[in-house]
Amino acid sequence: MSGAQAKAAVVCGCIGVVAEVSKEALLKRHKQGWLEEYTDDLEVLVRRIREARTKKQATSIGYQGNVVNVWERLLREYETTGELLVDLGSDQTSCHNPFSGGYCPVQLTFDQAEEMLIKNPNKLKTLVQESLRRQVVAINKLSDAGLFFWDYGNAFLLEARRAGADVGAVGADSIKFRYPSYVQDIMGDIFSLGFGPFRWVCASGDPTDLQKTDEIACEVLQAICEEGIPERIRQQYTDNMKWIRQAGEHKLVVGSQARILYSDQVGRVRIAQAFNDAVRTGKLKGPVVVSRDHHDVSGTDSPFRETSNVDDGSAFTADMAVQNFVGDSIRGATWVSLHNGGGVGWGEAINGGFGLLLDGSEDANYRASLILNWDVSNGVARRAWSGNENAESTILRSMTLDRRLKVTFPHHADPSLVARALDQA
Ligand SMILES: NC(=O)c1ccc[n+]([C@@H]2O[C@H](COP(=O)([O-])OP(=O)(O)OC[C@H]3O[C@@H](n4cnc5c(N)ncnc54)[C@H](O)[C@@H]3O)[C@@H](O)[C@H]2O)c1
Structure with a gap:
């Protein structure tokens, strides 16, 4: 959690939800004022998102836990109530370095993942890839329901594809992803304009x-x-x-x-x-x-x-x-x-x-x-x-x-x- 997204959400008048497995990292961003509120309870998280949506209140909510749990909880909410609580989504784990601590698999706590990285890195790699596949299943279903998802530039789609997740574009050649990169879809062509x-x-x-x-x-x-x-x-x-x-x-x-x-x-x-x-x-x-x-x-x-x-x-x-x-x-x-x-x-x-x-x-x-x-x-x-x-x-x-x-x-x-x-x- 860099905190930038939490702050940007509030600056833009959105409700930003950011998951972070490391309690230390989350508390640091909260203390620094980048993150407004936090919880480690998924039910509280869903309640707060709903409340803030109703009041049209811009805020940033940190969830102390795994991002896969958040995606799956939001999917369950959609499947049970028909309410889609997320409009825009991306992944911001350090997926450019997924097997050396950049991505914490959902099957483990942060501390367990750190220990496994030292004691059994091959097993950790298997769990990371399994977790990426689980994450993509939830994201794909939410995307079918109307979520706009994009790649944040952290190699998430690349690693998800390497893990065997269904991220390929339908009917396109093998190098295209079904979700856009933020470079094209969010930033637009600003580099060509010199910005x-x-x-x-x-x-x-x-x-x-x-x-x-x-x-x-x-x-x-x-x-x-x-x-x-x-x-x-x-x-x-x-x-x-x-x-x-x-x-x-x-x-x-x-x-x-x-x-x-x-x-x-x-x-x-x-x-x-x-x-x-x-x-x-x-x-x-x-x-x-x-x-x-x-x-x-x-x-x-x-x-x-x-x-x-x-x-x-x-x-x-x-x-x-x-x-x-x-x-x-x-x-x-x-x-x-x-x-x-x-x-x-x-x-x-x-x-x-x-x-x-x-x-x-x-x-x-x-x-x-x-x-x-x-x-x-x-x-x-x-x-x-x-x-x-x-x-x-x-x-x-x-x-x-x-x-x-x-x-x-x-x-x-x-x-x-x-x-x-x-x-x-
Ligand atoms: N698009 C851009 O402009 C841009 C800018 C900066 C960084 N990046 C990329 O974004 C990624 C993140 O950058 P960063 O500087 O925030 O890295 P970081 O390593 O400081 O933060 C990533 C955080 O994700 C947490 N995490 C890992 N797996 C998790 C999981 N499954 N659930 C919840 N939390 C989890 C880690 O504990 C860590 O705190 C990197 O791959 C980086 O290269 C992109």
């Missing part, structure tokens, strides 16, 4: 610095909107301004005074330079470090997640993350990283990351422009070459805003000609 989780940390560790950076970021986004933005990204700007205005109120900070804000290339560069100015003029008490999540426009090559909508075959290469790693480093990043795994599991993805210290200097200002422009454009260009229309229009805008940027465009082939050629091959 991704830009983030920063206030090195002073002072909450008032974070508050000031939130205000600066919001002012910058507002100014960009007023100067004129393409219609296709207006919603992104509106949503992200709404988020950054409210971010402080939700008290999401644990530890470092850090923030994530989805932003595009123009927004990232201008926000970073405005932060640098604020450091220089003393408006902020200390420097700011800017970075981004690996799960972004160009940070990650991951055919089952970040690059799953790159359709020209290049999703199965590692060039984008590697180019970002090299490109960011020669443009003066403070640190860079290149690493395997993450989210979908080892061997399935390559990630390139960077961080840049904004110390108020002219040099930091220059490097922010070099790195952030490159970091986003590199991925958008790659997505444009794969024939993505949003990416083509985004990179065209970048070239218009900076005449020195030259990116080639792909030649679009008639899909029927390509299909015919493939048939003949």
